[in-house]
Amino acid sequence: MGKVFDEIDAKLAGWIRKQHLFFVATAPSEGGHVNVSPKGPIGSLRILDGHTVEYDDRLGSGAETAAHLAENGRICVMFCAFEGAPRVVRLHGRGEVAEREDPAERGVRGVIRVHVDRISDSCGFDVPLMEYVGERPQRDAWLAAKDGEARRAYVREKNSVSIDGLPAFAGGLAPNS
Secondary structure, eight states: EEEEEEOOOHHHHHHHHTTTTTEOOOOOSSSOEEEEEEEEOOOOEEEETTTEEEEEOOOOOOHHHHHHHHHHEEEEEEEESSSSSSSSEEEEEEEEEESSSTTTGGGGGEEEEEEEEEEEOOOOOTTTOOOOOOOSSSHHHHTTSSSSHHHHHHHHHHHSTTTSOOBBBOOOSTTTT
């Protein structure tokens, strides 16, 4: 049923680009909390080549992915087909964070780049069929209600460390300072 791919070829890349949602999983090296985060929307993930993807790390309530990547680099990106034929694709690899100098711009804290060393799919028979309705308006409204300094302060207050106390985003200061 499942297949391991040599690279993200044009056909697989086309399928990935159609997914409205993907999930990212990371964990600290020892102890701590495993984290799985939903990501999106379409267009926030880019395929750079057959073994490299990146996505915009948008302002949010946590900073687990950035903290875990800084600590050990391990990451898995998972896509599920909620429409069409059943399928799950996983990209395992090593990730790194390129923190934006100013997280206030577009509400993006940085870019997560993943150097993929294993690409696989599985059946996805248990993934439900779901109809895509649209993007939620709350994020854009939240960003519009905050000026640049308020966004930077939010990152400093809420995203500087993970729930396990690992360093994450600096909030417009030098990375992880």
